Amino acid sequence: MPCTPRTPAVNLESLRAAVQRLEFKAAYERLCGKNVLFPQAFHCTGMPIKEAAAAAAEAAAPAAVVEKADPTKFVSKKSKAAAKKGSGTTQWQILLQSGIPEDQIPEFRNPGHWLDYFPPLAQRDIAHMGCGVDWRRSFITTDVNPYYDSFVAWQFWTLHKAGKVIKDKRLAVFSPLDAQPCADHDRASGEGVGPQEYVLIKMEALELN
Secondary structure (H helix, E strand, O other): OOOOOOOOOOOHHHHHHHHHHHHHHHHHHHHOOOOOOOOOEEOOOOOHHHHHHHHHHHOOOOOOOOOOOOOOOOOOOOOHHHHHHOOOOOHHHHHHHOOOOHHHHHHHHOHHHHHHHHHHHHHHHHHHOOOOOOHHHOEEOOOOOHHHHHHHHHHHHHHHHOOOOOOOOOOOOEEOOOOEEOOHHHOOOOOOOOOOOOOOOOOOOOOOO
């Protein structure tokens, strides 16, 4: 289950929909006598958490008190990006609506704090759902976990040496600021925007007598 970047509190409806399917399948296979491994990891790779931390550093405390959102109610938004942002206009308000005490919000200026704060909350909620997760095998992605990071690097280098991974060309959204391609989940804004294709037609203009 990914640690949601822009809306830091894990959405209970999304969590339940994703985990319940896995729990049902794992429990069924156990009843069939199989030895089932049901681990749970937290995907924290990418730019969204870093960008959210930067936004928290830039945002100031709002003058008005923002009402705390009810985490037990899920309201569908028109887009994934809108659902992540919620009704808050700044990162400070988003964190405040998620139930985080205002005096703790400055700590979220550090991207590493997000990785320390939210996975235990997700683990707590999954445990309350009664899921048979083997938490001994839980881990967080990124180089925060050096074992995971080195394992992924080893996989890619091994595949590269075997000729299974090559460098190729494809259409991608390019960031002039970072001078590199910027994937959908690596953007602070503009999720869902893909490469634009244009057709240019060159026409000769004739002079009229």
